[in-house]
Amino acid sequence: MPEPEAPDETAGVPSPLNSSLSLPVPGQSVSALPAVDAFILTAGTIVTMDAQLPRASAVAVAGAKIVAVGTLAECAEILPGAPVVDSGAPVLMPGFIDPHSHPFLSGLATQLPALSIAPWKAPRWSDVLSIFSQAMAENDAGLPLLFNGFDALLHGRPTPTAADLDKIFGERIAVVVDNSGHACSFTSALIRSRGWDTHPPADPIGGSFARDVEGALTGISYEIPANTAVLGPVMQELGGNPLGSAAEYYALMARAGITSTSDMTYSADLAAAYEALAAMPSSPLRVSLWEVSTAAEPGAAATFAAGDERLVKQGVKLWTDGSPWIGNVAISFPYVPSEATERAGIDPATAGGASAMNYSRAQVDAILDRCAPLGWQMSFHANGDLAIDFALDAYERALAEYGLLGTDHRWRIEHAGAGRREQFERAARLGVHVSLAPFQYYFWGDLLDGQMFAPEHGARWQAFAEAVEAGLVVSLHNDGSVSPPAPVLNVQTAVTRRTSSGRIHAPQQAISVDAALKAHTIDAARTLHREHLVGSIAVGKLADFVELSADPYEVTPRYLAERVQVLGTWVDGARIDLPEFLAAAHASDSAPHAHHAARGHTGHGC
Incomplete structure (x- = not known):
């Protein structure tokens, strides 16, 4: 556990969000790389996120796969005569994974x-x-x-x-x-x-x-x-051109170092658009799909021409409560009367509570009864503690009913802002994964602590340490477009408990740099059922990398987002050329996808 720093209320955070998201993609040009199927890639250091070999100096790539990791000599033994490509990056890591996003709809929501x-x-x-x-x-x-x-x-x-x-x-x-x-x-x-x-x-x-x-x-x-x-x-x-808008958001995620993500509000009519984006040159993302429970057939099977490594339907998604920022979060404790809640029009007498639930228990049970027997990985949006209890109760019944207790089902709870230790421990016993949202604390933490909720509830919002200590598989996400994609800033927030103003609340809820990086790499891959493909640099996995300007293990934690810059990403063993990808998307025929314009803003933030 790191020792959190004392608050420095005179020093704001020096724009880590903008600096990490607005970078060009510098470094070695794509055209300078050899057009070969096998090569050895080097960097200043390679952080593998593989417990068996945490550090390396070279990685051998054949086709889209990693075939060796270690020293240059060890890689050359596996690929004798293969060209050696110096990435020029001080640090190479597995590509970041944002396990909870909405990339297509976020493009429609944030772009012209x-x-x-x-x-x-x-x-x-x-x-x-x-x-x-x-x-x-x-x-x-x-x-x-x-x-x-x-x-x-x-x-x-x-x-x-x-x-x-x-x-x-x-x-x-x-x-x-x-x-x-x-x-x-x-x-x-x-x-x-x-x-x-x-x-x-x-x-x-x-x-x-x-x-x-x-x-x-x-x-x-x-x-x-x-x-x-x-x-x-x-x-x-x-x-507008929905594919062009979506591609711009793909590019925003890639500039933040992300190579794998999810769409947590997928519906079948988006399939052709996702296929089109996956087929474009230098497409930067793999996408796992969770279909909304309100779809006509949320449990229907889906296959994609792009192949499961690029596009896969993984599960079904529900949202048990709403958002703390608008007062419809299901919590057992009240909002507090304050200048902030008064300005926001949140009435402590009526906001929150069990009435914020979006479903009855009977409705949720019916959805689980339709989808659980088909093997789908279920996912429940649940911000408030009442919503988390509701989700866990429903999960436990369905897991028992369908013989899934003790199996590797990896059903999910999203956000869990007000989650308590005993809830995290119960989730761990049930085999449920939890994806936490550092951005909630980073942007709203100063309001959560005392202005929205009493300090005993608001200060510990996003209880990273309790979740990790409970033995959960924990991942971190940005829930685009609710916040801009920023994995390094998420790591900084989870490690320092420092908000955008520089203040610190509940420092005992901080976690280590290693735990936070795992939550955006290998543990996020586990939550997506993709750890056999991505999440670490290891033999047999796909060659998806992020180039970084500095080693996150060596940087003072409060400066991570400022000093650890994303220099570029690789997918399937090829360095991503974002201008090429964006040019293809904007030149695409918008007509087959024009109907998606009507989907924008209708649930990208769940």
Whole structure:
């Protein structure tokens, strides 16, 4: 366990997020590498994340596979006469793995024609208003406007209603999507355009609309089914090139060092788009897919022309509660009255609690009864402690019912912000994996501790140490587009418990650099059932690497995200050429994928 540093409240974090995400891809050019099927790759040091051989100086690659790891001489014995390629990187590691993301929908949510108002782009509400004004001035009055990234707590005001937005946009159709992906706001013009002013829609299963005392819509929707109804026609009208937008998000993840990820809100109609992205030159990501439980046949089998190593359907996903940032998280403890919750419009008397559950137990049991016998890996979004108990209770029943207790099922719980030690220990006994969200602590930690919840609950949010000490397989994620992809910043946060302001809360919940790196490499691979392919540099695995500017084991932990820069990535033994990939995506025919524009913002943050 590292010894966390004392808070330095006068020193902010020197923009590690921007520095790690905005880098070009320097180093040896792709054209300079030999066009051969077998070669030996060297670097200043190779951090393998393989307990049997933690460090090496060379790795031999044949085709897409690793055939030897060790010294240059040892690799040359396996591939005699093979060319030796010096990567030029100070450090080579297995490519980072983000086990919980939404790469396709995040592209639609963060790229044009959508406009970002996320707190890391527009920190203050005044900045958001400036983006609104500019968008109205630059776009035809008859065109809808779509904004993504509102956060009531960080922007310091309640989720806007239709009445609030009407004062800004007048008679214009506009939609403002919450950064969490769990809510969106819309103008009265949108309500009238759908006929919802006279015939309000019913609440769908797993979602809802805010209403006044007479049942009329007030301009806020919650969760995927309701958000889809609001956003679908707007995205369809705005159009754009969905493959190009998705490719831009793929590239953002690659620049952060990620080579494998997941889509935790997959549906079968996305298959062709994912196939197209996988087939493009220098495609930088492997993607494991979890189909949403609201799909017509979430348990249906799926095969892909790209092959399982590139695309694989792995499981089925549910979301038991909502988001702590908008007040619909299922917690046993209350929000506290504070300036922050008052500004955000979160009423401590009504927010949170068991009423925040998105499903009844009977509904969840029915979904598990459909999917568990088919062998799918189940995944439950659960932020609050009540939601975690709910998920574990449902899991234990289904695992027992279908003879899965004691097997290697690796069912998952996502986020687990309010998770307690005894819940982590129970999850470990059940064979459940937990994927934690350092970004929740990094961006919101100062508010969580005392401003949102009492310190005994808020300070320990994202209890990394308790999860690791419970014996769980723990992974770390960014839940794109809820936060930008940033594995090194996630590691820094888990190791230092330092928020974006530089403050530290519950330092006893810090973990070691080694544990945090495992959570973004080999342990994340285990959660994806992919450790036989990726997650470490070992013989027989795929040649997926990340080049780093410094050794994360040697850098002072508080400066990891600043000093450990991503220089490039390799997939299948080839260095990724992002300009080539992006050019292919933007030149692609958008027509076969145009219908996906209607999917943007409808659940990327679950």
